[in-house]
Amino acid sequence: MRIWKTLVAASVLALASSAAAMAARTDLVLGVVLEPPHLDPTAGAAAAIDEVVYANVFEGLTRIGPNGEVLPDLAESWTVSDDGKVYTFKLHTGVKFHDGTDFDANDVKFSLDRARADNSVNAQKGLFSAIDTVEVVDPATVKVTLKHPQGSFLYNMGWGDAVIVAPESADTNKEKPIGTGPFKFQNWAKGSSITLVKSDGYWGDPVFLDKAEFRIIPDAAAQVPALLSGDVQAFPFFPPDAVAQVKDNPNLKVVIGSTEGETILAINNKKPPFDNLKVRQAISYALDRKAIIDGATGGLGVPIGSHMSPSNKAYVDLTGEYPHDPAKAKELLKEAGFENGIKATLKLPPPDYARLGGEIVASELRDVGINLEIIPVEWAQWLDQVFTRKDYDLTIVSHTEPSDIDIYSRKDYYFNYDNPAFDKVIEELNLTSDEAKRDELLGKAQMILADDAVVGFLFELPKVGVWDARLEGFWQNAPIQANDLTKVKWSE
Template structure:
């Protein structure tokens, strides 16, 4: 009997030891196509910055959820004055930055005043333009007074560019980001990976993962081998052209969702001959969206005729305004005095939608007499030459910021577009909180941009995600620039 009990006890111990081997793993390697130029969401336009850090390392007063909804974040609640101008935010208490500094209303004031200052380097400074003043009431209460009511204010405060930073670490966030989020920064191996680890002192619900590595994989051809080998377990933004190789493999989950990425052929509106409406309209007629979508997004993109996502409730379908018409394009070029065509440059950043789409578009424009020199550039070069210095003729990029039609009203924006009528519509929109009126104004704004052919509107970038079938909690859609890992876990 004693021998039998000894054998049984040993079996129980062996079973217990074996069971632990099947516990859900707590590490994750995510593949991303572009390396961020730095790691401060409040000081750069590159989507890659927010895709690593938003909701993971940095948090805002509010946050945008997976369906585009506004949720509380560092502000647990808020009230709005009857005139719509004063927002009183009640903050969570006991919150600390990753370096141990306490988070309080003083940090809210610092962050918002810094973002809207004259010398601000925030890429979305317009988000804060409506703020008149920020007052600290007590450590857990802050008043934000607006110059005028703004229906989108709470949404704006959920952008990655509006996250809270500490005066003690703000100056060094580009290399060593310090936030209040559930993950803290561990390491950045330049050109290779960025590693985050679970914060041991997070104020909110603890995350499931202990460690996350964002692996930089610029070559789309490497995506499938990385997945098959298990070296990388998730690509939230997968190469559509490689989808056929994994879509029927039960080891992986394939999720096709929507983004806020208006993919456009950007035009320098003040550079001759693009300063002529007929030339820009000729380009729009020369574009065959279907061929571009088939060739650059495996047929998964949704065509657009202005700067708004088809998933948006206020979207207006203007794709019929410029049907593909080579003869009409040539006729407009003749009206512009360019019946023999002209030469221009097309600067293409690294994403495959740009490089593949650029070849197709160059061929289509060649058919109407516009001969393009294709100039591939790295992402840092694109940000410097195109976005900052406006040194370009044409380029292709997906604008993945949410609800960002107002960028065309910015006088220093790289489109170099200037239309007082459009500016007035956007100004009225910023003063309006009534949903019916906002819908009307957004419709007007879309129509003006289409009529002016400010850029060549191509398609809405699809979100093609591929990841291990045992992973749960990754976002299906991309309503904001983010890879939010707060709910991600492995099934056992």
């Protein structure tokens, strides 16, 4: 009897220990396709930066939620003046940066003034252009006065580019990011992984994970085995064309949602012969979106005809503006004086949507007389050559920033597009807070871009997430370029 009781007790203890071990799992290895150039979201355009640090390491006055909603963050509340120009933010108190320094209103003033300064290196400096003054009322109160009302101001403050940083660490955030978020930076093994760990002194709701490793796996052929073996437990932005290899695995969950990723064949509008409207229109007529979507996204992309997500209520379906019509494309090239064809280059960054889609695009343009030399480039090369120096003819990229149609009004932007009529619409949009009027202006902006064939509009990038079936808390959609881990946990 004593032996039996001992065995029972031992079994109960073993079961309890086993259950506790399963319930206690708090580590996660998460796969990402691209390695960020650095880790400072206030000093770079690459989406890969926010995919690691947004909401995890860095926080803003507001934040964007999983459905695109504006939520309080470091600002617990705010009031807006009757004229829509003065925002008074009440800040959370007792907040500290990961290096132990205190967060207060002075950090907000520093961050916003730094982002809008003449020498700012912020990739989205336009987000702050409406700000006139930033005043510290007291350590827990900041007053931001705008030059004019701006309907998108609270939303803009939720971008990764608008996170709050401290003057003590701002200059070193690229290599050693220090924020106020629930995770703090631990290590970056270049070319391999970035590791975050739980911040014990976090001011808000504690997170469930103690450790999260972002493992960099650019090779699609390696991503599937990593998931199937369990070496990587989640791939929130999984290549759509590889879904068929994992969708029937009972240990994995495949979740398909939407993004803000307008995927385009970008065109250098000031570089001959692409400064000719008929040439750009010919390119648009040559594109067979269905074939590109099938080949680059496994059929999961949604066709677009202008720079707006189909999930946006202001979206106008302009996919019929340029139906696939190779004969029309050839006719336009002849009218433009290029009946003997055009030679150009197509620079393709690493993502599958670009490399796979680029092969199809090159074939379709070749059929109408535009012969492209495909030049594969790494992400850092793309940012330098294409985005910064505008040294390109054509390229394929997905713009994942939310509601970013205004980029076509920026004179130094890599499209090299200039249309005063479009600029006027964007200027009016920036001054308008009435939602119905904003939607009307966004419709006008979309139509101008389509008429000018500024770029070849391809598809809205789908968000395909694949993760261990025991995990919960990941976002289905991607209203902002982020891997928000604040609610992610292992089910018990």
